[in-house]
Amino acid sequence: MGFCWPEDFPLIFERSREGRRGVRPPGTRDADAKALFGEENLRARAPRLPEVDELTVVRHYTNLSRRQVGVDTTFYPLGSCTMKYNPRVLEAAAARFAGLHPYQDPESAQGALELMYELGEYLKALTGMDAVTLQPAAGAHGELTGILVIRAYHKDRGEAETRRVVLVPDSAHGSNPATAAMAGFEVREVPSGPDGEVDLEALKRELGSHVAAIMLTNPNTLGIFERRILALSEAAHAAGAQLYYDGANLNAIMGWARPGDMGFDVVHLNLHKTFATPHGGGGPGSGPVGVKAHLAPYLPVPLVVKENGRYRLDFDRPKSIGRMRSFFGNFGVLVKAYVYIRMLGLEGLRDAAAKSVLNARYLKELLKKRGFRVPYDGPTMHEFVAQPPEGLRAVDVAKALLDEGFHPPTIYFPLIVKEALMVEPTETESKETLEAFAEVLGRIAERGLEDPEWIQGAPYTTPVRRLDEVKANRRPVLRWRPD
Ligand SMILES: *Cc1c(COP(=O)(O)O)cnc(C)c1O
Numbered sequence: 001m002g003f004c005w006p007e008d009f010p011l012i013f014e015r016s017r018e019g020r021r022g023v024r025p026p027g028t029r030d031a032d033a034k035a036l037f038g039e040e041n042l043r044a045r046a047p048r049l050p051e052v053d054e055l056t057v058v059r060h061y062t063n064l065s066r067r068q069v070g071v072d073t074t075f076y077p078l079g080s081c082t083m084k085y086n087p088r089v090l091e092a093a094a095a096r097f098a099g100l101h102p103y104q105d106p107e108s109a110q111g112a113l114e115l116m117y118e119l120g121e122y123l124k125a126l127t128g129m130d131a132v133t134l135q136p137a138a139g140a141h142g143e144l145t146g147i148l149v150i151r152a153y154h155k156d157r158g159e160a161e162t163r164r165v166v167l168v169p170d171s172a173h174g175s176n177p178a179t180a181a182m183a184g185f186e187v188r189e190v191p192s193g194p195d196g197e198v199d200l201e202a203l204k205r206e207l208g209s210h211v212a213a214i215m216l217t218n219p220n221t222l223g224i225f226e227r228r229i230l231a232l233s234e235a236a237h238a239a240g241a242q243l244y245y246d247g248a249n250l251n252a253i254m255g256w257a258r259p260g261d262m263g264f265d266v267v268h269l270n271l272h273k274t275f276a277t278p279h280g281g282g283g284p285g286s287g288p289v290g291v292k293a294h295l296a297p298y299l300p301v302p303l304v305v306k307e308n309g310r311y312r313l314d315f316d317r318p319k320s321i322g323r324m325r326s327f328f329g330n331f332g333v334l335v336k337a338y339v340y341i342r343m344l345g346l347e348g349l350r351d352a353a354a355k356s357v358l359n360a361r362y363l364k365e366l367l368k369k370r371g372f373r374v375p376y377d378g379p380t381m382h383e384f385v386a387q388p389p390e391g392l393r394a395v396d397v398a399k400a401l402l403d404e405g406f407h408p409p410t411i412y413f414p415l416i417v418k419e420a421l422m423v424e425p426t427e428t429e430s431k432e433t434l435e436a437f438a439e440v441l442g443r444i445a446e447r448g449l450e451d452p453e454w455i456q457g458a459p460y461t462t463p464v465r466r467l468d469e470v471k472a473n474r475r476p477v478l479r480w481r482p483d
Helices: 028-035 056-067 089-095 107-128 139-156 175-182 198-206 229-238 291-298 332-370 392-401 432-448 454-459 469-474
Strands: 129-132 165-169 186-190 209-218 242-247 267-269 290-291 303-308 310-314 382-386 421-423
Touching: 056 175, 056 291, 056 382, 056 454, 089 332, 107 267, 107 290, 107 303, 129 291, 129 454, 139 175, 139 209, 139 242, 139 267, 165 175, 165 198, 165 290, 175 209, 186 198, 198 229, 198 303, 198 382, 229 242, 229 332, 267 469, 290 291, 332 432, 392 421, 392 454, 432 454
Parallel strands: 165 186, 165 209, 209 242, 242 267
Antiparallel strands: 129 290, 267 290, 303 310, 382 421
């Protein structure tokens, strides 16, 4: 049994009583099974499944779900993840398409294709790109798609052998260097300056005919807008490099500024962050990739095209990098993004972005008053990176927050800030929630400084107390085994 299972919470297996059962679905009697599969194909011994009645199953899972922490239960300021509220109406919209089959004749799925086409047009308009694929299943998958597109472009120009390097700032999300390495590139790190923005002079020194691409996010992972982005993109293009935009932070600027206008050649978006799909726990995501015209021929197949008012899937694209995923992407997520964009409109999207920035700036000021430090206090956008008062560790503050019913912020990221607390409140939180959170953090810090033993022992009220994180990483117990 997993070492982190709450001791007072019996496993469904432990509730099993021989011969007890809930329902017997029609067609599952032994005689039916014999007729259906042939006796020789039936298993000799029954599987070791728990034998429980229906009510026990309902209570077990309902009680488990009540121990779940999520945006629906509490403030969830997990930096970089944009854990905003996702309106329920989007689920209803996605459910309308549940009857579609991916092998359906496109002629009989014109509405679905129209939705994909239109969503692509909206994303192009919001990012300033010329073509888009909706296929990638997540942000990191979009990164891989975008970098493979860049690789194909350089190869087509006969520069694949020389352009072997991808530049990544030291504040980057770990998926950026991982993507570049997976695509076979050598990764070189570019330092940030004292203001938290990319050190432009250091970047220029790295540029040359060996550089294939630069991967950036703007605002960057410190939540700071890169003000020298135009000079940076000019220098990159002068050296023949392509500029890749990690769109995980688009929530801060959607409707106000476009990566395409900043000089980016490729962008991925995380629909499950910016465009209102619930995420966490590895659920379905979506990472569309937009490119400028010169990279469009390399996008994955198929693309949805519109001809004479009809939609079809275009597979005839000889320079395409091929398929990145089965079928056409996580279609349900595409529906939610489409409806979210239609619901809010351009003004609504701009308002959401502006409020995400306002909330982050307000919370940052509240925390500074409570003794939290902000090492890079530049033009904060939708998130900021703070440090607890001197003498406290980020992990202890995060654990103590659990006792107060808040999900902690991201900690120890970005790597360039010691004891980092990366806070992203999002636009859907009220002023009262932000104030309550700052108040609680202030109290935790005060008590933690007075009583180190207390804060190092937190959390005290959660179903599972502090985990052995090294053991959880090295020896994860991912499923139940009979003793
Ligand atoms: C979340 C995130 C990613 C990766 O996106 P996934 O959808 O989780 O694969 C990449 N970069 C940044 C900055 C992110 O916040």
